[in-house]
Amino acid sequence: MQRHGKTRQQKQRWLCRICGRCFVWKNALSKYAHQRVWFERWIVEGYTLRQLAAQSGHSISTLRRIIEHWLQRPPPSRIELSTYRYLLFDGTFIDQRKGVFAVMDTERFTVIHGAPEMAEGPGHLHPFCSTLAQRGLVPTSATIDGNPHLMRVLQLLWPEILIQRCLVHIQRQGLSWCRQYPKRTDAKHLRALFLQVMSLHTVSDRDRFLSQLHAWERRYGRHIARSPEKGWVFSDLKRARSMLLSALPDMFRYLDDPLIAKSTNALEGYFARLKQKYRQHRGLAQRHREAYFRWYLHLCPR
Numbered sequence: 001m002q003r004h005g006k007t008r009q010q011k012q013r014w015l016c017r018i019c020g021r022c023f024v025w026k027n028a029l030s031k032y033a034h035q036r037v038w039f040e041r042w043i044v045e046g047y048t049l050r051q052l053a054a055q056s057g058h059s060i061s062t063l064r065r066i067i068e069h070w071l072q073r074p075p076p077s078r079i080e081l082s083t084y085r086y087l088l089f090d091g092t093f094i095d096q097r098k099g100v101f102a103v104m105d106t107e108r109f110t111v112i113h114g115a116p117e118m119a120e121g122p123g124h125l126h127p128f129c130s131t132l133a134q135r136g137l138v139p140t141s142a143t144i145d146g147n148p149h150l151m152r153v154l155q156l157l158w159p160e161i162l163i164q165r166c167l168v169h170i171q172r173q174g175l176s177w178c179r180q181y182p183k184r185t186d187a188k189h190l191r192a193l194f195l196q197v198m199s200l201h202t203v204s205d206r207d208r209f210l211s212q213l214h215a216w217e218r219r220y221g222r223h224i225a226r227s228p229e230k231g232w233v234f235s236d237l238k239r240a241r242s243m244l245l246s247a248l249p250d251m252f253r254y255l256d257d258p259l260i261a262k263s264t265n266a267l268e269g270y271f272a273r274l275k276q277k278y279r280q281h282r283g284l285a286q287r288h289r290e291a292y293f294r295w296y297l298h299l300c301p302r
Contacts, residue, residue, distance in 0.1 A: 001014055001015070001016060001017065002017065004022055007024060011024050032066065032069050032070070035058075035066045036066075038052050038055075038058070038063060038066055038067075039067055039069075039070045040299055041055075042063075043292070043295050043296055043299050043300070044277075044296075046277035046281070049063050071291040071292065072291070074291070075295050075297075075298035075299070076298070080135070081112060081113070081132060081135045081136050081137040082136035082137065082138060084105045085107075085138075085139055085140040085259075086105065086106040086139070086140055086141050086259045087103050087104065087105060087106065087112075087141065087143070088104040088142075088143045088144075088261055088267045089142050089143070089144045089150060089154070089264075090145055090264045090267040090268065090271075092268075092274075092275070094116075094275075094293075097119050098118060098119050099117075099118065100115070100118065100274065100297075101114065101115055101118040101120065101124070101125075102114035102115075102270070102271075103132065104266060104267045104270065106143070106260070106261045106266070108302075109266050109302060110302050111270065111297055111301045111302070113131075114293075114294075114297040115128055116290045116293035116294060117289075120147055120150065121149055122149045122152070125147075125149055126156075129153050129154065129157050133157050138158065139158060139161055140161070140162060140257075141163075141253060141257065141259075141260045142163055143164040143165075143166055143261045143263065143264055144163065144164070144165065144264070145165075145169045145264055146169055146170070146243075162253050162257075162260065163250045163253070164250060164251075164254055164260050164261065165247045165250045166262070166264045167197050167198055167200075167251065168198065168263040168264070168265060169263075169264070170194075170197055170243070170244065170247055170251070171195070171197040171198055173240075173243065174190075174191075174197070174240045174244060175195070176236075177236040177239050177240035177243075178190055178191040178194060178236070178237065179191075179236075184233070184237070186219075186237065187233075189216050189220065190216060190220075190237070190240060193209070193216060193244075194240070196209055196212075197209075197251075200252070200255075202255070203255055210248075213244070217241075217245075221241055221245075224238055225238070225241075270302075273300075274293075274296060277296065278292070278293075278296075
């Protein structure tokens with residue numbers, strides 16, 4: 001076997017000394033491995049096929065084959081999760097009531113596990129969290145948005161886990177239920193309490209907040225709970241009171257441990273970037289959508 005010049009495409013040509021035939025070595029897997037950079041740019045940067053064609057010199061049909069090749073292969077997964085302790089759990093809807101659910105490490109702000117095509121009910125959350133437990137995850141704390149199904153699953157799998165309710169979700173939902181310009185006096189005072197939720201940085205701030213809440217509860221809360229009144233405004237006020245009282249036991253874990261995140265904002269921002277990149281590929285086939293999200297979670301952990 002000896003070298004025998006190059007082809008027009010500048011590929012090495014070889015000559016067999018026995019049979020006298022010329023040939024070119026072809027390794028499809030090696031070729032796709034070298035071309036993976038364009039697939040990664042399609043995922044990570046959200047480039048269109050036209051933009052990739054201008055950068056790479058490949059035709060659009062070639063780029064389609066490259067993308068198809070890698071979408072048909074699942075990304076590698078992290079095996080060991082035992083080193084992660086402080087976590088965020090949250091999801092975002094992509095199509096109707098299904099979307100992407102992910103877990104983020106609050107120390108490095110990296111996504112350690114995620115799954116597409118998930119609903120936020122016990123039928124999907126229990127297998128998702130069980131997979132994490134099987135891979136060695138033993139979390140110290142979990143910051144969540146208040147999903148009761150998720151809370152029950154976490155406490156079932158890890159009885160010692162500390163649950164921290166997301167303060168942003170509490171404040172945003174409470175202000176929504178109290179209305180922007182409430183007419184009722186009790187709603188005005190409750191709205192003022194919700195406005196303080198994100199500014200509780202010390203134990204004294206917490207104690208002052210709890211004192212004001214208990215005073216509001218003695219003056220207005222018991223009457224609201226017993227009142228037979230119905231209507232959109234009053235029903236939302238009752239919801240706001242009930243949500244705040246039920247969240248109190250898990251609102252202030254972050255004051256005892258600075259590594260516990262008080263909100264899921266980091267994961268919400270990650271989902272915003274994911275959706276922005278996904279919108280660049282609105283014509284993506286349904287059969288490829290799950291693979292796209294799995295590759296995004298793998299290539300873009302932050």
